[in-house]
Amino acid sequence: MTGLNSDSAQYLISTVSKRSGVKSDLVRAWERRYQAVTPTRTAGGHRVYTDQDIARLKLLNQATGNGHSISQIARYSLDDLKNLIKDEAGAVIPVLNGKTTSVSDRVYLTEDYIEKCYAAVLAFDARMLESHFENAIVELGTEVFIEHLLTPLLTRIGERWISGELRPVHEHMTSSVIRSLTYILRNNNPRAANAPRMIVSTPIGQLHELGALLAAIMAELSGWQVTYLGANLPAEEIAAGVKYTNACALTLSLSFATDDHIVAKELRRLKKLVGNNVAIIVGGRAASHFQGVLNEVGVLNIHGYAHFRQILNELAAKNLEQES
Amino acid sequence: MTGLNSDSAQYLISTVSKRSGVKSDLVRAWERRYQAVTPTRTAGGHRVYTDQDIARLKLLNQATGNGHSISQIARYSLDDLKNLIKDEAGAVIPVLNGKTTSVSDRVYLTEDYIEKCYAAVLAFDARMLESHFENAIVELGTEVFIEHLLTPLLTRIGERWISGELRPVHEHMTSSVIRSLTYILRNNNPRAANAPRMIVSTPIGQLHELGALLAAIMAELSGWQVTYLGANLPAEEIAAGVKYTNACALTLSLSFATDDHIVAKELRRLKKLVGNNVAIIVGGRAASHFQGVLNEVGVLNIHGYAHFRQILNELAAKNLEQES
DNA sequence: GTAATTTTGTCAATGTTTTGTAAAGCTTTA
């Protein structure tokens, strides 16, 4: 770059109009009516603008396009305008449950909540964590809560656990809080009577239950009737659960990559025990580490939230038509 | 941060309507009739709202959706509204219409409930179990529920597990249901701010968490602030939990008598790690099996429900006088 | 249980404000 900084660079109104996308007439109107920009003048009275002015007008243009009234935002600072735009950036699907706020707002709020929640985890403050969760559920709605708060939060906890910032207890405490919250989460979405049934657990050797919990909650919200069994269960027990509930799907979470062959062995046994009529779904940070067995046994491997939902819907549909 | 705080940001009514989900007409009606919001005005008379107003309307919208009459709640503070919504999230409506049943009636009722609940466990029907629990909590009250339903039920499950009638999965499923219920149980009894803190867990090798769960719930109901960590944790982790929360008591449940020396070793390490200022309480079916170590380490051994309550009260009193 | 009353969401009619656009007439600039 040259030495041109934003103060020295100067433009006439036609240039500004082209670069900001706001018609000249309108630029003048905004100045006259609301002092949206305050250009200096040449000796002859022509307006002279800076780069900052252009940036400002660009943002104002975008904001008004988003429904904000120019009179209200005309005098906002550059930073404030940026925030305003950022808030609206994700506004793609503005309707979730009919009423309630736009998704983008809630997604934005989420970042705040994630920070607060993570801080509570780090401080090992279960009450605080629970309180934040409660507020978040109320404010964001269950869908957004799960997808944009819980999922990234748990991912982060997983990472920090690996890096050593968090200890296993942190995870246990968090699981505990979340488990007690499942009650609220579930109650918000009434289940159908003939909902397809699913077992969620983790195989022996997999002690981390956060992933499994998340899967259980997601499945519940997708209309499944989930029986959550907790972590670290032998294949026989999981299979027994499947049989007892007559579940048509079994979701396992693999969060930790182990080099022993326990998980592989358990998966094979599981497959043999539950047979071919039960779909086995596997997800979790370490799932790819076990890719070999997963392929061999023939399980559905989850890639992200959306994918899981898709799998759930497909399975539910298949299950429905089998029943009829 | 920028200067765009919740006071400065301003919106016109259409934006507010979009974000809060309340139609413009209705926003105005609520203002006119109940002063639900009190926006400022532009020079021309247009209403101008803040972020707070939007949050308010959002909550009001939700609350009215929940059956509250707008005239009653229109002037609530933001916090009150949040609480209103939060309380409803767990919506059990624990109202018994004033009519109280005698304690004896309720104890009698419990036997009925125990049978139903046990049948649900045996049938591996988590929904049914949860449903019975919910009804029982409402009908019996938390105290009776815990003492006369949950305690004997869990004892019975332990026995039947030994006899082979039940499998480990049954216990896992039951734990899962109870954990999700802790939310209701806790919410009925608000805790004091300066409540004494406690950690509840089970040591490595002790996979059964029902006893620990029960202890956690009891302690909560006795006014303790409990952090429940789940089962099967190494001494270091439990000790870390104690340190993080600054707990003055640690309750462990020992349900299964093992002949290896793991539990004994863990208990000794635990004692060394937490020091003498933290009371270690041990309960559970198999506690007596480890009597040797328990004496050596110097723990409080629980004998029944009443005894546990007594211990809790004594400790709480001691803790209180130490703090003052 | 029914009738009277109140609450509450919605709408319509009518007038005002906001806001983008544009024309007219004059001035500056290249």
Add this chain to the structure above:
DNA sequence: TAAAGCTTTACAAAACATTGACAAAATTAC
């Protein structure tokens, strides 16, 4: 001198405000 800019004035569509009314729903009274 032609192009671009300035100011003033005007205009119309969209959005907003106010008032008053109405009917369904919820409460209350009988």
